[in-house]
Amino acid sequence: MSSDSVYKAVLLDHFHNPRNKGELDAMDMVKRGSNPRCGDEIEVGIASSNGVLETVRFRGRGCSICLASASMMTECTSGLELQQARQLIARMQQWFSNPDNEAPPNENLAALGTIRQHPARKKCVLLAWQALDETLDGIEDQFAASNR
Amino acid sequence: MEPVRRKSDLPQVPAAIDFESLRADFPIFAASRQPLHYLDSAASAQKPACVVESISQCYNHGYGPVHRGLYPLAESASEDYEASRRTLANFINAAGAEQIVFTRSATEAINLVAQGWAARYLQPGDEIWVSQMEHHANFLPWQRVCTSHGSRLRIIPLDSEGRLDLEQAEGLFGQKSRLIAITQVSNVLGTINPIGEIVATAKQQNIPVLVDAAQSVGHMPLDVQDLDCDFLVASAHKMCGPTGIGFLYGKTDRLAATEPLLLGGGMVDEVNIDNSSWAEMPARFEAGSPNLAGAIGFAAAADYLRGIGLQAIEQRVKELARLAYEKLSSVDGIRLYGPGPGLDSSGILSFNIDGIHPHDLAQIAAEHGVAIRAGHHCCQPLMQRLGVSSTARASFNLYNNEQDIAALVAAIQDAKRILGYR
Numbered sequence: 001m002s003s004d005s006v007y008k009a010v011l012l013d014h015f016h017n018p019r020n021k022g023e024l025d026a027m028d029m030v031k032r033g034s035n036p037r038c039g040d041e042i043e044v045g046i047a048s049s050n051g052v053l054e055t056v057r058f059r060g061r062g063c064s065i066c067l068a069s070a071s072m073m074t075e076c077t078s079g080l081e082l083q084q085a086r087q088l089i090a091r092m093q094q095w096f097s098n099p100d101n102e103a104p105p106n107e108n109l110a111a112l113g114t115i116r117q118h119p120a121r122k123k124c125v126l127l128a129w130q131a132l133d134e135t136l137d138g139i140e141d142q143f144a145a146s147n148r
Numbered sequence: 149m150e151p152v153r154r155k156s157d158l159p160q161v162p163a164a165i166d167f168e169s170l171r172a173d174f175p176i177f178a179a180s181r182q183p184l185h186y187l188d189s190a191a192s193a194q195k196p197a198c199v200v201e202s203i204s205q206c207y208n209h210g211y212g213p214v215h216r217g218l219y220p221l222a223e224s225a226s227e228d229y230e231a232s233r234r235t236l237a238n239f240i241n242a243a244g245a246e247q248i249v250f251t252r253s254a255t256e257a258i259n260l261v262a263q264g265w266a267a268r269y270l271q272p273g274d275e276i277w278v279s280q281m282e283h284h285a286n287f288l289p290w291q292r293v294c295t296s297h298g299s300r301l302r303i304i305p306l307d308s309e310g311r312l313d314l315e316q317a318e319g320l321f322g323q324k325s326r327l328i329a330i331t332q333v334s335n336v337l338g339t340i341n342p343i344g345e346i347v348a349t350a351k352q353q354n355i356p357v358l359v360d361a362a363q364s365v366g367h368m369p370l371d372v373q374d375l376d377c378d379f380l381v382a383s384a385h386k387m388c389g390p391t392g393i394g395f396l397y398g399k400t401d402r403l404a405a406t407e408p409l410l411l412g413g414g415m416v417d418e419v420n421i422d423n424s425s426w427a428e429m430p431a432r433f434e435a436g437s438p439n440l441a442g443a444i445g446f447a448a449a450a451d452y453l454r455g456i457g458l459q460a461i462e463q464r465v466k467e468l469a470r471l472a473y474e475k476l477s478s479v480d481g482i483r484l485y486g487p488g489p490g491l492d493s494s495g496i497l498s499f500n501i502d503g504i505h506p507h508d509l510a511q512i513a514a515e516h517g518v519a520i521r522a523g524h525h526c527c528q529p530l531m532q533r534l535g536v537s538s539t540a541r542a543s544f545n546l547y548n549n550e551q552d553i554a555a556l557v558a559a560i561q562d563a564k565r566i567l568g569y570r
Binding site for chain 2: 005006007012015016036037038039062063064065118121124
């Protein structure tokens with residue numbers, strides 16, 4: 001096994017002991033992300049109040065990278081303001097699309113950095129983040145509708 | 149047209165081949181920094197130096213436009229191109245070289261038959277048959293032509309071991325059946341289908357058969373006159389040749405009934421403002437400047453494989469697959485798909501490990517220098533039949549050996565350790 005293995009201890013910990021995984025019934029908004037190419041399916045749910053993400057949870061199936069990334073995401077985004085969460089998602093996407101962009105968007109996400117060398121798995125990492133982005137769209141749409 | 153050699157003229161298979169020494173013919177193994185256990189030949193095979201040299205020789209010493217010039221270099225380029233066609237015709241024992249149409253790929257060859265042949269004759273209510281194990285390349289072109297013509301795409305189901313269940317394919321040889329398009333070897337299960345049997349029965353009802361030979365040409369002896377199929381498609385890069393070239397073989401009357409897919413330079417006889425006429429076969433199907441270096445590399449690959457002997461290659465690969473199947477069968481939590489070792493099984497093995505996603509398995513294998521494929525292998529209808537979204541796949545070719553199998557098993561064990569298989 002090479003020292004630059006994708007399977008860092010942090011990732012494996014999140015894979016084996018996923019945070020905030022399970023039922024989404026109590027969430028305000030749930031969106032699903034899927035990658036039919038490999039059968040990954042993730043649902044992300046959020047509960048928000050006064051513009052703050054109080055809870056971010058997920059459930060689903062996927063490879064270890066997909067599930068670990070989802071678990072790490074829930075930890076990094078719970079408690080953020082909606083706009084801050086949007087910015088983090090954008091920085092995460094940039095981190096994976098621009099090879100020159102070395103710095104992780106958040107130190108707690110640094111372990112995902114090794115996967116940047118494997119473009120085929122970019123979608124595994126970003127699946128949950130895209131679903132979260134869509135839940136934020138959903139919340140904003142709801143807010144806009146209620147103020148119409 | 150030069151006469152094509154018959155099967156009886158083919159060189160005899162030597163008694164024993166030292167396959168281990170043949171690895172040296174493939175520069176990639178020596179060039180690799182860490183040991184390379186390449187078990188992804190069903191996706192694309194590695195190239196022997198002679199193939200690369202033939203391409204380099206073409207560009208360095210023999211390059212010119214094909215069928216477009218009167219000076220010596222153009223003439224020799226044209227001759228090299230046509231000689232490559234003859235080599236490939238010989239390779240599959242086609243009755244004439246004009247029955248070989250160069251295409252970009254096996255995929256393009258199937259699309260040519262779907263749009264250039266089937267689309268001309270298909271009527272509402274007609275049926276085209278494929279099997280549940282087809283690659284998308286031999287599925288989607290038929291799905292489209294059936295949809296656009298009000299025809300029906302019918303599926304030959306599989307039995308529990310991944311063999312065709314012909315008894316359950318009611319109407320396969322019936323009155324509505326207009327074409328059977330079927331793979332000779334499954335790119336996922338490794339199943340070798342009984343093409344000869346299918347063609348013989350189809351012929352009694354005058355139903356044409358197209359054979360997707362992408363996984364069989366160059367892997368086993370293949371004789372299109374013996375098979376008696378109407379169309380057969382192949383791809384160079386899966387048989388140690390270059391990427392970007394394949395061919396369509398067709399019986400002369402079938403090709404004569406096929407319209408070209410691409411129109412342009414080189415495929416015409418006469419072009420007028422109001423009407424045009426096409427060139428003879430096979431030029432009418434090869435619009436645009438031909439892929440000379442590709443054709444030369446393709447022929448060099450055929451010569452290389454024939455020099456070793458297709459029967460010997462088939463035996464060697466089957467033996468490796470048998471050994472791999474045996475070793476993998478003893479891995480706790482493994483599920484192997486397909487018929488398993490036997491006469492109707494080739495060098496392709498698909499499997500899953502309980503609780504481990506195939507992508508994780510393939511990534512950890514990569515960290516061990518083991519190249520396997522993970523995914524749906526462009527066979528989503530088959531994945532649906534197997535009840536999975538993806539599998540891991542190991543596929544063998546003549547350059548593989550027992551160490552590759554040991555490395556694969558070690559990688560799987562390591563994946564189980566890392567991902568905490570219990």
